[in-house]
Amino acid sequence: MKTKIQKQLTRYVSLLLAVLLLFVNSGCGTSSTMPIQNNTETTSVEDVNPSTQDTTSTDLSETAYPVTVTDQAGREVTFTKEPEKIVSGYYIPSSLLIALGLSDKVTGIEAKADTRPIYKMAAPGFLELPNVGTAKEFNLETCASLNPDLVILPLKLKDAAQSLSELNIPVLLVNPENQEQLEEMITLIATVTNTKAKADELISYINEQSDMLASKLASVDKPTVYLAGNSSLLSTAGPSMYQSQMMELAGAVNAAHVRYARPHEKAIDQRVADHAGAVKMTVVHRLRTLRNDSAPIGGDETQNIPWKMF
Numbered sequence: 001m002k003t004k005i006q007k008q009l010t011r012y013v014s015l016l017l018a019v020l021l022l023f024v025n026s027g028c029g030t031s032s033t034m035p036i037q038n039n040t041e042t043t044s045v046e047d048v049n050p051s052t053q054d055t056t057s058t059d060l061s062e063t064a065y066p067v068t069v070t071d072q073a074g075r076e077v078t079f080t081k082e083p084e085k086i087v088s089g090y091y092i093p094s095s096l097l098i099a100l101g102l103s104d105k106v107t108g109i110e111a112k113a114d115t116r117p118i119y120k121m122a123a124p125g126f127l128e129l130p131n132v133g134t135a136k137e138f139n140l141e142t143c144a145s146l147n148p149d150l151v152i153l154p155l156k157l158k159d160a161a162q163s164l165s166e167l168n169i170p171v172l173l174v175n176p177e178n179q180e181q182l183e184e185m186i187t188l189i190a191t192v193t194n195t196k197a198k199a200d201e202l203i204s205y206i207n208e209q210s211d212m213l214a215s216k217l218a219s220v221d222k223p224t225v226y227l228a229g230n231s232s233l234l235s236t237a238g239p240s241m242y243q244s245q246m247m248e249l250a251g252a253v254n255a256a257h258v259r260y261a262r263p264h265e266k267a268i269d270q271r272v273a274d275h276a277g278a279v280k281m282t283v284v285h286r287l288r289t290l291r292n293d294s295a296p297i298g299g300d301e302t303q304n305i306p307w308k309m310f
Contacts, residue, residue, distance in 0.1 A: 069191055087108035092176055106129065110133070143160075
């Protein structure tokens with residue numbers, strides 16, 4: 001039976017994860033700065049009615065157009081008006097658009113939207129939108145045919161971003177690989193879409209809940225957790241990935257939290273197995289179940305497990 005404090009911690013963790021699950025990601029990358037500039041000529045959106053813009057507003061939460069931002073690939077992109085038609089080819093910014101109250105402006109979405117429970121619950125209209133494919137098979141033609149004012153793509157789709165830019169369609173490349181980059185992405189998209197006030201509230205709430213969890217879980221024993229990937233039981237999140245930060249936030253230790261020469265090393269050696277302890281044997285037991293083999297797995301065999309990090 002759970003104690004009272006355990007039940008309270010469970011509720012706190014569940015509440016924060018419900019917010020943060022909008023943004024969980026599994027890519028790789030590095031951070032970049034996002035200076036905001038005005039009146040810089042780069043890829044732009046033509047302003048249909050410039051006279052409707054309020055250039056005298058002193059509200060710092062309002063975006064003054066034209067505005068130039070630097071995306072997470074280091075590209076400068078200029079917007080001369082608030083985007084009204086948005087295409088997102090990446091589920092993380094798609095979820096953010098929901099949180100910023102921009103669902104009605106989304107006209108195109110990444111493939112397999114019906115596999116995202118958050119869409120069904122918070123933005124069912126997404127399930128009916130045209131899909132623009134995936135990071136591996138992006139549909140450039142469909143995206144361009146939607147005549148978007150803003151396209152948001154993952155960092156790996158640099159070539160697609162270049163092609164769209166040549167069609168005068170502005171693209172933001174994003175790379176929310178850790179908490180800092182996630183907040184950077186939120187600020188970037190909010191600046192372009194004139195939703196900075198909502199973004200500030202969201203970031204503030206996330207940080208407040210993170211601090212609260214850190215305080216509540218400070219004296220709790222931290223279990224070692226192995227996070228198996230979708231593609232393979234032996235694929236896991238390394239210490240530089242956002243999933244690892246999520247585990248730490250929830251009061252756990254990532255079994256793959258070992259040091260590497262590079263932030264996103266592609267192989268986990270026996271050090272992970274040694275660090276994981278009992279976790280390794282749980283994985284080995286699962287392997288035996290998957291191969292329908294009741295024979296015990298000896299120590300020599302565990303040494304040859306092909307540990308991988310995605």
